[in-house]
Amino acid sequence: MGGQVDPARRAAVALLNGVLGEGRMLSDLLAQPAGPLAALEPGQRARAQRLALAVLRHLEPADRLLATHLRKAPPVEVMNVLRLAVVEMLVDAVPPHGAVNAAVALLRAGKRTTHQAGLANAVLRKAAEAGGDWAKLPPQRMPLWLRKPLVGLWGCEVVSAIEAVEAAGAPLDLTLRDPSQGSLWAERLEAEVLPTGSLRRRVVGQVSELPGYAEGAWWVQDAAAALPVRLLDPRPGERVLDLCAAPGGKTLQLAAAGAAVTAVDLSGPRMERLRANLARCGLAAEVVVADALHWTAEPFDAVLLDAPCSASGTIRRHPDLPFVKDGSEVAGLVALQAQLIDRALGLLKPGGRLVVCTCSLLPEEGEGQLAAALARHPGLAVEDLAVPGVPEGWRAAGGGLRLRPDHWADRGGVDGFFMARLRRAG
Numbered sequence: 464m465g466g467q468v469d470p471a472r473r474a475a476v477a478l479l480n481g482v483l484g485e486g487r488m489l490s491d492l493l494a495q496p497a498g499p500l501a502a503l504e505p506g507q508r509a510r511a512q513r514l515a516l517a518v519l520r521h522l523e524p525a526d527r528l529l530a531t532h533l534r535k536a537p538p539v540e541v542m543n544v545l546r547l548a549v550v551e552m553l554v555d556a557v558p559p560h561g562a563v564n565a566a567v568a569l570l571r572a573g574k575r576t577t578h579q580a581g582l583a584n585a586v587l588r589k590a591a592e593a594g595g596d597w598a599k600l601p602p603q604r605m606p607l608w609l610r611k612p613l614v615g616l617w618g619c620e621v622v623s624a625i626e627a628v629e630a631a632g633a634p635l636d637l638t639l640r641d642p643s644q645g646s647l648w649a650e651r652l653e654a655e656v657l658p659t660g661s662l663r664r665r666v667v668g669q670v671s672e673l674p675g676y677a678e679g680a681w682w683v684q685d686a687a688a689a690l691p692v693r694l695l696d697p698r699p700g701e702r703v704l705d706l707c708a709a710p711g712g713k714t715l716q717l718a719a720a721g722a723a724v725t726a727v728d729l730s731g732p733r734m735e736r737l738r739a740n741l742a743r744c745g746l747a748a749e750v751v752v753a754d755a756l757h758w759t760a761e762p763f764d765a766v767l768l769d770a771p772c773s774a775s776g777t778i779r780r781h782p783d784l785p786f787v788k789d790g791s792e793v794a795g796l797v798a799l800q801a802q803l804i805d806r807a808l809g810l811l812k813p814g815g816r817l818v819v820c821t822c823s824l825l826p827e828e829g830e831g832q833l834a835a836a837l838a839r840h841p842g843l844a845v846e847d848l849a850v851p852g853v854p855e856g857w858r859a860a861g862g863g864l865r866l867r868p869d870h871w872a873d874r875g876g877v878d879g880f881f882m883a884r885l886r887r888a889g
């Protein structure tokens with residue numbers, strides 16, 4: 464029983480321990496130089512990450528199944544090994560003997576877990592036999608602080624559809640530096656061209672190994688996240704401010720359109736990533752690390768504000784978020800977003816256009832912010848514009864676009880976003 468420890472599985476469990484045991488975001492754990500993935504080669508890193516994400520997307524059904532075979536829940540690090548084996552067997556269709564032996568080996572190798580190896584073996588074999596019941600278990604739900612207002616807004620059916628898309632995970636979306644080369648790159652990357660111009664690959668794979676990565680022909684950006692710049696519609700030579708810019712997906716789009724871009728963000732490390740992204744893609748922008756609330760400059764032709772938010776629209780790509788956030792940050796973020804909108808308007812020429820967006824599902828970070836900004840600023844107008852490829856049904860009643868993860872569900876969904884284009888009085 465047991466055998467060699469698989470380094471990718473061990474790292475996946477370490478990531479799960481960080482998220483579920485210590486309440487840390489996966490992005491922080493992955494960015495740590497001495498983090499759980501540090502010693503792994505790129506292929507193993509990608510696999511470890513994929514395994515941890517799969518467990519987080521199916522944690523609730525996995526726990527329900529395990530609970531029927533456990534008299535009491537073991538410590539979190541043991542539980543995470545069991546969860547991984549259940550998800551591998553029942554979601555990834557890994558043969559039970561392989562998943563169970565790997566779990567037993569992992570537990571045997573840990574001083575604090577070795578005595579649980581026998582129990583794990585028995586529990587997992589029973590869970591494997593009960594595999595047929597897996598499909599009957601309710602899928603992973605959003606946390607109550609998010610679920611409740613969304614059920615009130617859109618109803619149970621829509622919320623369940625969103626949760627189904629979140630559990631299925633996200634495909635890989637790419638934005639092209641030269642949007643006219645869609646079919647060429649779609650063929651090279653074995654990707655589909657979405658109606659809005661983004662490329663979508665069903666198989667995520669190892670991004671840095673894909674054709675076109677090294678030469679900067681594209682960057683990773685969810686199809687929904689690519690729309691605010693399309694709504695802004697930057698023109699060559701225009702002075703455009705990208706406020707809250709890092710890690711820079713939208714800065715790259717603006718620069719690729721030929722705008723003279725100034726990118727501002729508070730976070731030095733995130734701006735290093737923006738610089739690296741610009742360099743890889745051979746694009747240029749003025750990069751400023753500063754607090755947008757206090758930074759000042761000559762007014763711009765156009766401003767894009769991608770304000771910090773709950774990120775509740777990104778759970779299909781960040782399934783760790785529901786386990787780390789409890790909604791207590793939202794009120795503070797809503798207040799900051801309103802301040803940033805006022806600041807953005809102050810940095811805009813009369814008659815200039817401002818796109819505001821958040822990757823949130825909560826109306827107080829989207830529709831509510833728009834209505835409040837219009838009320839605070841007489842003369843400010845919301846522009847009702849069609850973005851090529853965006854279905855009519857995505858338009859929000861009070862102006863702007865409301866994107867939900869269950870939009871294009873059959874294609875793999877999109878991130879939840881709200882975005883609107885405003886025009887300052889001339």
Ligand SMILES: C[S@@+](CC[C@H](N)C(=O)[O-])C[C@H]1O[C@@H](n2cnc3c(N)ncnc32)[C@H](O)[C@@H]1O
Pocket residue numbers: 706707708709710711712713714727728729730733753754755756769770771772
């Ligand atoms: C949603 S992210 C931006 C994503 C980015 N626009 C992109 O497309 O890659 C929000 C950003 O706001 C930045 N931020 C938060 N508060 C800020 C402030 N007061 N001034 C400037 N940037 C701020 C954060 O560092 C974070 O990078």
